[in-house]
Amino acid sequence: MQRWSKLFIPTLREAPTDAEVASHKLLLRAGYIRQLGAGIYSYLPLGQRSLNKIIAIVREEMNKIGQEFLLPALNPRELWEESGRWTGMGQNLFHLQDRKGAELCLAMTHEEVMTSIARNELRSYKQLPQIWYQIQTKFRDEPRPKAGLLRVRQFTMKDAYSFDVDQAGLDESYRKHYDTYVRIFKRCGLEFVAVDADSGAMGGSGSQEFMVYTDAGEDLIASSASGYAANLEKATSKLSPVEDLAPTGDGLPELIHTPGQGAIADICAFLNILPSQDIKCVAFMGSRTGHPEGEPLRPIAAFLRGDHQVNETKLNAVAGTGELRPMTPEELELFIGGPAGYLGPVGIAQGMSGGSLNGLKSGKPLDRLKGVFRENPTEGLRTIIVLDPGLDGRTNLVAGANKLDYHLRNVTPGRDFTSTVVADIRNINEGEPDPIGGEPLRLGKAVEIGHIFKLGTKYSESMGARVLDANGKEVLPIMGCYGIGIERILTAAIESSAAANAGEQYALPAAIAPFEVIVTITNVREADLLAAGEKIAADLEAAGVDVLLDDRDERAGVKFKDAELIGVPYRINIGKKLAEGQVELVDRLTQTTTDLPLDAITAHIQSLLAASKL
RNA sequence: CGGGGCGUAGCGCAGUCUGGUAGCGCACCUGGUUCGGGACCAGGGGGUCGGAGGUUCGAAUCCUCUCGCCCCGACCA
Numbered sequence: 001m002q003r004w005s006k007l008f009i010p011t012l013r014e015a016p017t018d019a020e021v022a023s024h025k026l027l028l029r030a031g032y033i034r035q036l037g038a039g040i041y042s043y044l045p046l047g048q049r050s051l052n053k054i055i056a057i058v059r060e061e062m063n064k065i066g067q068e069f070l071l072p073a074l075n076p077r078e079l080w081e082e083s084g085r086w087t088g089m090g091q092n093l094f095h096l097q098d099r100k101g102a103e104l105c106l107a108m109t110h111e112e113v114m115t116s117i118a119r120n121e122l123r124s125y126k127q128l129p130q131i132w133y134q135i136q137t138k139f140r141d142e143p144r145p146k147a148g149l150l151r152v153r154q155f156t157m158k159d160a161y162s163f164d165v166d167q168a169g170l171d172e173s174y175r176k177h178y179d180t181y182v183r184i185f186k187r188c189g190l191e192f193v194a195v196d197a198d199s200g201a202m203g204g205s206g207s208q209e210f211m212v213y214t215d216a217g218e219d220l221i222a223s224s225a226s227g228y229a230a231n232l233e234k235a236t237s238k239l240s241p242v243e244d245l246a247p248t249g250d251g252l253p254e255l256i257h258t259p260g261q262g263a264i265a266d267i268c269a270f271l272n273i274l275p276s277q278d279i280k281c282v283a284f285m286g287s288r289t290g291h292p293e294g295e296p297l298r299p300i301a302a303f304l305r306g307d308h309q310v311n312e313t314k315l316n317a318v319a320g321t322g323e324l325r326p327m328t329p330e331e332l333e334l335f336i337g338g339p340a341g342y343l344g345p346v347g348i349a350q351g352m353s354g355g356s357l358n359g360l361k362s363g364k365p366l367d368r369l370k371g372v373f374r375e376n377p378t379e380g381l382r383t384i385i386v387l388d389p390g391l392d393g394r395t396n397l398v399a400g401a402n403k404l405d406y407h408l409r410n411v412t413p414g415r416d417f418t419s420t421v422v423a424d425i426r427n428i429n430e431g432e433p434d435p436i437g438g439e440p441l442r443l444g445k446a447v448e449i450g451h452i453f454k455l456g457t458k459y460s461e462s463m464g465a466r467v468l469d470a471n472g473k474e475v476l477p478i479m480g481c482y483g484i485g486i487e488r489i490l491t492a493a494i495e496s497s498a499a500a501n502a503g504e505q506y507a508l509p510a511a512i513a514p515f516e517v518i519v520t521i522t523n524v525r526e527a528d529l530l531a532a533g534e535k536i537a538a539d540l541e542a543a544g545v546d547v548l549l550d551d552r553d554e555r556a557g558v559k560f561k562d563a564e565l566i567g568v569p570y571r572i573n574i575g576k577k578l579a580e581g582q583v584e585l586v587d588r589l590t591q592t593t594t595d596l597p598l599d600a601i602t603a604h605i606q607s608l609l610a611a612s613k614l
Numbered sequence: 615c616g617g618g619g620c621g622u623a624g625c626g627c628a629g630u631c632u633g634g635u636a637g638c639g640c641a642c643c644u645g646g647u648u649c650g651g652g653a654c655c656a657g658g659g660g661g662u663c664g665g666a667g668g669u670u671c672g673a674a675u676c677c678u679c680u681c682g683c684c685c686c687g688a689c690c691a
Contacts, residue, residue, distance in 0.1 A: 013640060013652065014626050018684050028625095038683065085691080092690070109691075143615080143689050151690090218690090453691085481691090522650055557651035564651095575650060584650095 001541055002515070004550040004562075008045055011562050021216040022503035023494040024148025030565045032514075039145025039153035046566060047490075049514035051156065054188060054489050055135055057511065058158050061184045065176045066131030066160055071113045073137060077103040079112045082463045094139045106139035111459050111481060114161040118477060119465035125165040128467065128477065129173055133160035135486070147216055149487045150447060156486040163460075163477040165469055170454055170478045174206065177452045177482045181210055185449065188489050189509025189612070191496065192449065193229040195221050210450035212492040214499060217447035222428055226437025233313040236424055237432035237441055239389075242276045242305075245396040247410050253346055259405040262341025264306045267407060271398060278306030279391060279399035279411060281343035283336050286321030286384075299327070299335035303345050303419070304388035308426040318423040319384050335383045338402025345399060345417040346408055348383065387419035388426050447495070449488045455479040494567070507588035508567040510612045515548040517605055518568045522556040522575035532598065533574040536583065539602045545609065564588070570608065572601060 008031075015025035018035070027033045032047030043051060059068065077095075080086035085093070086105070094106040107113065114132055122128070135158045142153050149155070162173035178194070185192045190212055197207040209231070211221050222237075223229035230236075248254060261267040268275050286298040300319050302310055312324050332340060337349030391397070395412045413419070430443040457476040460466070469475045490512065497506035510516045517540055521533035530551070537549040548568065550559050556575070563571050573584040582595045585604065596604055 010624085012625060016625065017620080017627095020685070035683090089691075111691085140690090144685095144687095146685080451691095455691095520650095525649080555649055555651085555653065557649090557653085559652095560650075561652050573650080 001537055002548050004548060005552045007548075009562075009566065010044070011565050019148060021147045021150065021495070022498040022506075023150070023216065023491045025503075026494055026498060026506055026565070026567075027148060027491075030567060032566075033149065039142055039151065041149060041152065041154075046514045050490055050508065050512055051486055053512050053514075054486050055156070055158075057187050058184055058484060058486070059135065061180050061187070062133050062158065062160065065180055066133045066162075069114075069132055069134045070136065071107070071110050071134050073107050073139065075105050075107045075113060077105065079116060080105055083112050083115075083459055084462060085112070092140050092142070094141050108138050108140045109157070109159055109481070109483070110134060111161065111455075111479075112463065115459040115463045115465055115479070118163055118460070119463055122163065122465065122467050122477065125467055125469045125475075128163055128165050129169050130163045131160060131173060131176070132163075133158060133482075149491045150216060151218070152487070158484040158486060160482040162480040162482070163465075164480075165467065165475060165477065167478060170456075170480055174452060174454055174480050177480070178208070181450050181452065181482075181484070184484065185210060185489075187613075188493065188512050190449070190489065190492060193221065193223045193446075195223070195229040195231050196234055197231055197451065197453075206454040208452050209448050210452075211446035211448055212496060213442075213444050213446050214492060214495040215445050216491075216495050217445040219446050219448060220443065221446045222434075222441045222443045224434035224437065224439035224441050226434055226439040228434040228436050228439070228441070232427060232443070233311060235428045235441070235443075236435050237428040238435055238438060239432065242274075242394070244394055245273060245277050245398075245409070247396050249410070251396075251410055253408045253410050253416050255401055255403075256407050256409055257405060258407045261405075261407070267398065268306065271407075271409075273398055275306035276390075277397060279345065279397050280304050280306045280308065281336070281345065281400060282310050283327040283332055283343060284312075284315070284324040285327055285331060286316065286319050286324050299331065299383040300324070300386060301336055301343075301345070301348060301383050302386045302388070302425055303391060303413075304426050305390040308388065308390055310425055311427045314423075315386065315425045318386055318421060318425055336402060338400060339404050342400040342402060342404055342406060344402050344408060344411070345385065345387075345413070345419075346411055347402060348385065348417065349402075384421070385417075385419040386425055387413060387422045389422060389424055390426065392422050447488060447492050448485070449492055450482075450484040452482045453480060455481050497567075505564055506567050507564075507569045509589070510569050510609055513568050514566060515568050516546040516609060517570045517572060518548045518550055518563045518566075519572045519574065520550045520556075520559050520563055522559070522573060524551055524553050529574050529578060532578055532583070536572060536574065536598070536601055540605060543602050543606055545602075545605055569612075570605060572605075 010031040012029045015029050019025040019028055030046065031044055033041045033043055035041055077086055093108055096104050098104060135156065137154060138157045139154050142151060145152050160177065164170045164173055192210050192212050194208045194210050197209040211219065220232035221229065222232060222235040258267055258270055261270045264275055264278055264280060268278060282302045284300045286300050298319060298321055302315055304310065316324060327335065332338065335349055336343050337347065338344065391413050397411045398407055398409050399411045401408045428441060431440045434441050457478055459479055460476040465477055466474045467477055493508055493512060494506045519533050519537045521529050524530050533549060537547050540547040550563065552559065569589050571586040571588065573586065577584060577595060581598050583598060583601055585594050585596055
């Protein structure tokens, strides 16, 4: 039997000032963790109990589809050079040297080790598919650890790797992981959404992130009741129709004097129109990442509804660039043809050929531009004109005239200007209808607790893993990788619960709480209370319930506060009502209190726990 | 890496500007009272003031350097 009086549970009345987010404060105050350095934490007995419970769930579910390994955290440099990640991971990989000067790293994931095992041992398609996983400590030299356990340099991760002969096999392995993750997170009592993630530079064919909404999160996601969910970088929405303005005059673009009305809000007020009836122009110079010098810049003119915001990730994808910066006034003149505030699509300058630069008057900014053109002397630079679908098909819009203090009205896309491409480049807004079911989108910050990813052959190729297929032909095993952040499950659960209680209190789901039930003897000096508490705790333990008996000689108030701090979902108070044969059950998840007869409590707890286990 | 903030007892803080023997609350120990929502009284223990160097008769306090931590940004398969 676990007795509080014998355990090490150092609760704090006040949180250290370093802690900002709710889960960090509460984990410290509850005695789950202590900090050792930036992004480095010790897990105290309570924290370890909770993490062990999470790990047990993960392991139980993963064992249904795969096999567990234990792999070295210490990896030789050569292995990581094979995959290209020794330098490819940059500063995020912890490097170290042994006494002989040989270089090693602390593994941040285990693609390399798993693939090296696969290439040494797997020879035939008959040995596939394989799903290999491990649960262990990973190291990442994060540029900025923060928010307690949310972003750390050393943490526990379940990562899994699948090896299949063909794409269909990978699809199946991926699906198995998806289903398994859903079961794991449900068992952990989390409310989560699976969002389509950017496959990014990895070039994989599919990727989803499992996210939990919390303000402490670092990602922005959108989801809706119809099951739609996506990262903000990918999220789209159906737009409600906007009423176009009636044409004026002959219906063709008409110059209007709009002195000092450069901002959208100003011009809308000035002309008495809605922002959605105005064309916003955002102009960037784009370049590819990883080409600091000499990479030709690309002028980009993005046109979208006046009430919409550009999403730079989407725009980069459309323009084939990796980095964007705003155009300088000189560049605006050259590539758009107007001053900031009065940019528009009609008669856009669209850049020029390299040769025509010679006619320009000199000056520092222009000299810099000539340097840019030198990379592409014959083609010069043409402005990429991107039109957001929110403007496509619209009529009689208002736009800048590319002339100071003038706008145009009656601007109709397609008729008055053409675009290089029509593509979604905007951020969706909260409440807009989702693209599949039309349900309102919920937009919010979220924390990533899991990620599944169709890797492809990146590692089998670079590290030389091959098997023979049924035709005796050598093929590269197709891989998937699948991660779960163990501590993040705990953190997300606390954040979610604390958010409902003003950040001051939380209760964990029974499945991942350090104890399922706490029996609080309100006064251990009263022999009958002590005896009843002992008996109830013993009965619960005999019934297989994970119970903590608070047998400390403390005042009741202290014990109640402490019980709440450690997040145990069910509390049984042994107190005054014992005289009538009753004890109090506090259900912290529903925030209800019920009186129960002494002899009914064990069965009642058992049924509560059974119900919480799906 | 850029910007900002903070290092004084286990936790929360004052003292630093204006140099003169380091303080408060909580926690901890002892005794007593109290006992269902972080009790009260009395007594007590605990700090090389992050570190190094300097100025000074004298440095938590002034100067220089340095280490650490937090926040915002950048970054984040």
